[in-house]
Amino acid sequence: GAGVSQTPSNKVTEKGKYVELRCDPISGHTALYWYRQSLGQGPEFLIYFQGTGAADDSGLPNDRFFAVRPEGSVSTLKIQRTERGDSAVYLCASSLMASGRGEQFFGPGTRLTVL
Amino acid sequence: DAKTTQPNSMESNEEEPVHLPCNHSTISGTDYIHWYRQLPSQGPEYVIHGLTSNVNNRMASLAIAEDRKSSTLILHRATLRDAAVYYCILRDRDAGGTSYGKLTFGQGTILTVHP
Numbered sequence: 001g002a003g004v005s006q007t008p009s010n011k012v013t014e015k016g017k018y019v020e021l022r023c024d025p026i027s028g029h030t031a032l033y034w035y036r037q038s039l040g041q042g043p044e045f046l047i048y049f050q051g052t053g054a055a056d057d058s059g060l061p062n063d064r065f066f067a068v069r070p071e072g073s074v075s076t077l078k079i080q081r082t083e084r085g086d087s088a089v090y091l092c093a094s095s096l097m098a099s100g101r102g103e104q105f106f107g108p109g110t111r112l113t114v115l
Numbered sequence: 116d117a118k119t120t121q122p123n124s125m126e127s128n129e130e131e132p133v134h135l136p137c138n139h140s141t142i143s144g145t146d147y148i149h150w151y152r153q154l155p156s157q158g159p160e161y162v163i164h165g166l167t168s169n170v171n172n173r174m175a176s177l178a179i180a181e182d183r184k185s186s187t188l189i190l191h192r193a194t195l196r197d198a199a200v201y202y203c204i205l206r207d208r209d210a211g212g213t214s215y216g217k218l219t220f221g222q223g224t225i226l227t228v229h230p
Contacts, residue, residue, distance in 0.1 A: 004158075031216070033216070033217065033218075035218075035220075041222070042200075042202060042220030042221055042222055042223055043159060043218075043220045044220070045217040045218065045219060048216045048217055050216075055216055056216045056217060059217065091158050091159070093158070093159075098215055098216045101147065101164065102215075103149075103161035103164070104159075104161065104218060105161070106158030106159050106160065107158055108157060108158055109158055
């Protein structure tokens with residue numbers, strides 16, 4: 001079956017622009033997670049959804065970052081007024097539910113470059 | 116979140132066993148121990164998890180110390196495809212105390228496998 005997919009795979013933008021990153025989770029997975037990974041670092045948690053609602057958004061760095069999951073499936077991470085420091089690989093993951101025993105399935109990521 | 120400590124890097128030869136250590140001295144009773152790995156240019160991949168007892172699956176074995184303050188991921192016969200960054204993660208309950216959401220990644224251990 002299909003895994004987690006993310007589009008675009010690469011995004012180059014200019015400082016100050018707005019970007020949207022899309023994540024298609026595995027069908028039937030109720031939990032969806034966003035992480036970002038800078039070069040040489042481990043992934044850093046941003047936000048996760050249980051169904052349509054954000055269950056934990058404590059990792060969003062500031063109010064320029066926002067994510068939605070209106071129908072409990074596809075999610076979009078939105079970044080306003082991008083800065084060079086936002087350059088990173090943005091990873092999406094999904095799981096059947098947010099369980100201590102459950103595994104998260106990761107997508108290949110979107111590489112964002114802010115010039 | 117409870118923290119883990121892993122060696123920055125380890126090396127192994129192909130077809131030999133590999134023991135990847137992880138210290139987590141501040142682990143709490145409800146923390147699950149998860150291992151993920153990340154191959155170059157890919158998203159992280161679940162390897163194994165456990166709570167108190169040792170665990171085996173098709174990919175690896177997880178040995179958990181009796182006091183749970185350390186654990187070891189065991190790859191029984193390393194292959195070149197096992198070369199990756201291995202992350203040891205303590206997965207704890209959300210602030211609401213009802214579910215387990217985010218994964219908190221550290222720096223991980225870079226495993227190099229020599230032919």
